[in-house]
Amino acid sequence: MHCLFLLGSSRRDGNTERLARVAASSLPANAVHEWLRLDDHPLPEFVDVRHGEGFGPLGATARTLADATLACTDLVFAAPTYWYTVPASTKRYLDHWSHWMRVPELDFKARMAKKTLWVITVNSDDLGAPSTSSDPLLATMRMTADYLSMKVGGVLVGHANRPGDVEQDHVALEQAKSFFGAK
Secondary structure (H helix, E strand, C coil), rough: EEEEEEEECCCCHHHEEEEHHHHHHHCCCCCCCEEEEEHHHHCCCCCCCCCCCCCCCCCCCHHHHHHHHHHHEEEEEEECCCCCCCCCCHHHHHHHHHCCCCCCHCHHHHHHHCCCCEEEEEEECCCCCCCCCCCCHHHHHHHHHHHHHCCEEEEEEECCCCCCCCHHHHHHHHHHHHHHHCC
């Protein structure tokens, strides 16, 4: 098992990353953990040129991210819920998949079908209250997995508002401790 954790938050060591690290502790001892902070590997704005001049070769950052994505068996999106969906860095990363699917030597779509997608997110809904604000984010991730015939391994939703508040979400922390055990 080779897990690529994609950190989509603009905040280092934020609530979503903290929850993801608790979840990672439940991985088998022989599992590879790779962590990439998308803000540390900024992709340019995506321009859809598939019906025009077409896409050129991958830039260095895109190549790094594409190679890491294709090398893993399990892709873990650790992205807080921002305005009901994924943060900009995560959305931009997903947008670039349109390019990567058109690079023949990557065989991106076929190789992605062999992977498992996991989602860890934290929203700012009140702890203990009914929560639906992450539903659009979760729908985006499920539809992405469906489009590429990926398996969805699991979804973990925590609740926090201020830095460190996820430590008060005892339900999410307990779920995180066995999150990958369901695979």
